[in-house]
Amino acid sequence: MSQECIFCKIAAKQIPAQIVYEDEQMLVFRDLNPVAPEHVLLIPKRHIPSLRKMAAEDQPAVNAVMAAVPQVANLLGLTEAGFRLVTNTGEDGGQTVGHLHWHLMGGRKMTWPPG
Ligand code: 5GP
Ligand code: ZN
Numbered sequence: 741m742s743q744e745c746i747f748c749k750i751a752a753k754q755i756p757a758q759i760v761y762e763d764e765q766m767l768v769f770r771d772l773n774p775v776a777p778e779h780v781l782l783i784p785k786r787h788i789p790s791l792r793k794m795a796a797e798d799q800p801a802v803n804a805v806m807a808a809v810p811q812v813a814n815l816l817g818l819t820e821a822g823f824r825l826v827t828n829t830g831e832d833g834g835q836t837v838g839h840l841h842w843h844l845m846g847g848r849k850m851t852w853p854p855g
Contacts, residue, residue: 742787747839751785761812765804768812768844777847778816778823782808788840791829805842818846826854 741748750757750769757769760780771779784801788794794802813823823846828835 742839745787745837745839747781747783747837747841748787751783760815761808763804763808765801766808768808771843776824776845776850778818779843779845780812780816782812782842782844784840789838790835790840791827794840802840809842809844812844813846816844816846818844822846824850 741752746755749755751767759767759769761768764785766782766784768780768782771781782805784798784805786798786801788798788801809825813819816823823844826843826845827833827841828843
């Protein structure tokens with residue numbers, strides 16, 4: 741756990757979040773500033789700074805996050821209409837929190853290309 745990391749603190753239940761799914765390796769909670777009717781963040785509980793910094797020993801946690809996507813989408817009611825899954829990486833990618841996370845968004849039609 742990184743002491744300064746807000747998502748590590750959420751994973752450790754040191755600061756509150758609206759948790760929608762949890763298992764040993766990962767946590768899903770609602771984004772504080774949603775940009776879609778449904779907008780949650782999927783995080784590995786272990787501190788991984790970004791997709792670029794992912795190491796071999798991080799693979800099981802990352803696999804757990806990916807494997808949970810269909811179940812989490814179903815929980816949110818995001819079924820046939822679909823959803824979008826995004827990982828921002830680094831400054832150009834628009835990453836603002838340095839703990840690997842995926843945005844799962846849905847409930848409206850997304851546009852492409854992104855900004
Ligand atoms: P990024 O910009 O790194 O891709 O995504 C970070 C996301 O985390 C943003 O969408 C932001 O709204 C969300 N966020 C930042 N701080 C908190 C927090 O303390 N609680 C929750 N639930 N979401 C947060
Ligand atoms: Zn962290």
